[in-house]
Amino acid sequence: MATAPHVPIPDGLPPATRWIAMLAVAISIAMSVLVGSVANVALPTIARDLAATPAESIWVVNAYQLAVTVTLLPFASLGDIYGHRRVYCWGLGLYILSSLACALAPNMPLLVAARVVQGFGGAGIMGVNGAIVRFIFPRAQLGRGIGFNGLVVSASSAAGPSVAAAVMAVTSWPWLFLIQVPLGIIALALSLRFLPRTPLAGAPFDPLSALLNAITFGLFITALDGVGRGQSPLMIAAEFLVSVAVGYVFVRRQLGLKAPMLPVDLFANPVFALSSATAVCAHAAQIIAMVSLPFFFQYIGGLSPIEIGVLITPWPAALVIMAPISGRLADRYDTGLLGGFGLAVMATGLVLVLFMPVPIDRWEVAWRLAVCGLGFGCFQTPNNRLLIGSAPPHRAGAGSGILSTSRLLGQTTGSALVALVFGLTHGAGTETIALGTKISIGMAAGFAATAMVLSSLRTGWRRG
Numbered sequence: 001m002a003t004a005p006h007v008p009i010p011d012g013l014p015p016a017t018r019w020i021a022m023l024a025v026a027i028s029i030a031m032s033v034l035v036g037s038v039a040n041v042a043l044p045t046i047a048r049d050l051a052a053t054p055a056e057s058i059w060v061v062n063a064y065q066l067a068v069t070v071t072l073l074p075f076a077s078l079g080d081i082y083g084h085r086r087v088y089c090w091g092l093g094l095y096i097l098s099s100l101a102c103a104l105a106p107n108m109p110l111l112v113a114a115r116v117v118q119g120f121g122g123a124g125i126m127g128v129n130g131a132i133v134r135f136i137f138p139r140a141q142l143g144r145g146i147g148f149n150g151l152v153v154s155a156s157s158a159a160g161p162s163v164a165a166a167v168m169a170v171t172s173w174p175w176l177f178l179i180q181v182p183l184g185i186i187a188l189a190l191s192l193r194f195l196p197r198t199p200l201a202g203a204p205f206d207p208l209s210a211l212l213n214a215i216t217f218g219l220f221i222t223a224l225d226g227v228g229r230g231q232s233p234l235m236i237a238a239e240f241l242v243s244v245a246v247g248y249v250f251v252r253r254q255l256g257l258k259a260p261m262l263p264v265d266l267f268a269n270p271v272f273a274l275s276s277a278t279a280v281c282a283h284a285a286q287i288i289a290m291v292s293l294p295f296f297f298q299y300i301g302g303l304s305p306i307e308i309g310v311l312i313t314p315w316p317a318a319l320v321i322m323a324p325i326s327g328r329l330a331d332r333y334d335t336g337l338l339g340g341f342g343l344a345v346m347a348t349g350l351v352l353v354l355f356m357p358v359p360i361d362r363w364e365v366a367w368r369l370a371v372c373g374l375g376f377g378c379f380q381t382p383n384n385r386l387l388i389g390s391a392p393p394h395r396a397g398a399g400s401g402i403l404s405t406s407r408l409l410g411q412t413t414g415s416a417l418v419a420l421v422f423g424l425t426h427g428a429g430t431e432t433i434a435l436g437t438k439i440s441i442g443m444a445a446g447f448a449a450t451a452m453v454l455s456s457l458r459t460g461w462r463r464g
Contacts, residue, residue, distance in 0.1 A: 012135070012138030018136055023190060025129060027183055035122070059115075063113075065412075067115070070214040076402075080259060084128040099118060099184065130399065131198065143328060144331065146384045216243055216246050216247040274457055276387060281450045282383070288418055299433040315376075336458030339383045345374060
């Protein structure tokens with residue numbers, strides 16, 4: 001049974017079990033991150049094998065993303081109410097079963113349905129992941145735990161396309177999902193044995209808030225996706241308007257709840273609010289660069305997909321190196337200043353990318369992207385630590401849910417903006433591709449600079 005709120009909670013797990021618990025978390029979060037990118041690589045093959053059109057196959061990706069986005073906050077709320085460990089293990093169990101269903105799906109509708117369920121499982125993992133890390137490590141070492149967690153997320157994201165390519169080279173696409181089953185079973189066994197029990201919020205779950213949350217974020221993401229796909233402006237406007245209207249009702253309802261699903265009470269804390277806004281802007285900047293640069297390298301540089309993957313590697317590689325270092329620094333120094341410094345470095349790197357020489361010189365590209373990765377790595381862990389740590393222990397799930405939601409909103413917004421820019425510049429000629437890329441990288445630098453300002457403002461509020 002989960003621990004009651006009034007029972008003292010130990011400050012972290014004993015050292016002997018701490019890293020075993022983190023291994024369970026690492027396996028789970030790596031799978032939930034990897035599955036997003038491995039499916040992208042396999043889409044053409046999946047469409048061919050299941051006799052589906054390319055437009056239909058896109059839902060293999062969209063179904064997972066939408067399911068995660070609309071259920072992250074409800075699962076985070078369930079974690080605060082019933083225990084993060086319990087929600088985490090149920091989410092992981094659901095993820096394992098749905099992965100098996102994806103591998104065995106005989107047609108596209110069943111595969112998409114299985115991906116929706118897999119998204120629910122992924123939301124159960126990601127929604128409380130940060131909260132669990134908070135209770136695995138003592139507060140004085142929280143930055144190390146979040147740094148390690150960030151390293152796993154970054155490495156998994158970077159390795160996704162390579163892992164997918166390697167699996168597809170030796171076997172068929174169902175194995176992309178099937179290999180996750182034994183890994184998930186190992187993670188579940190370790191989670192049941194070693195993950196800590198956490199305090200409860202002592203408030204009931206609100207189904208109406210969950211419904212309003214799903215409509216608000218679901219329509220918002222759908223409208224952004226419609227911008228990128230060239231959907232009817234009238235339809236996009238209608239989706240945005242309904243999202244805003246329902247979102248207003250959603251927020252108003254949260255104001256009267258003891259433990260709101262959307263933690264509007266925590267946003268009254270300027271540090272929490274600024275950390276969330278910083279995360280949205282920084283992740284938007286990162287995804288804009290990651291989505292737009294491959295077009296530039298292929299059309300302007302004439303590089304193959306494999307060469308592009310290698311050329312972009314310095315960014316995630318530098319991030320992987322910096323994440324644990326910044327985690328240790330975050331335990332000792334002001335996280336607002338650390339994050340602001342990292343984002344200043346990232347913005348500088350993006351400006352350098354904007355003015356990189358043409359024709360493309362691999363070394364000139366590599367060191368500029370490494371600067372961006374070092375800056376993002378210096379920001380990410382301190383920001384995550386501050387966002388999760390600024391929520392009270394019995395509301396840790398709310399902090400974790402907002403952390404994941406901020407990341408997804410930033411990435412979705414950034415991707416939609418790139419699609420919009422390339423749609424407005426038109427054509428596939430080198431001049432239009434170069435123009436679209438420059439505008440996109442300029443936007444990314446602007447987002448990074450905005451995030452730098454927001455991060456630095458937290459120092460003043462904390463001193464006040």
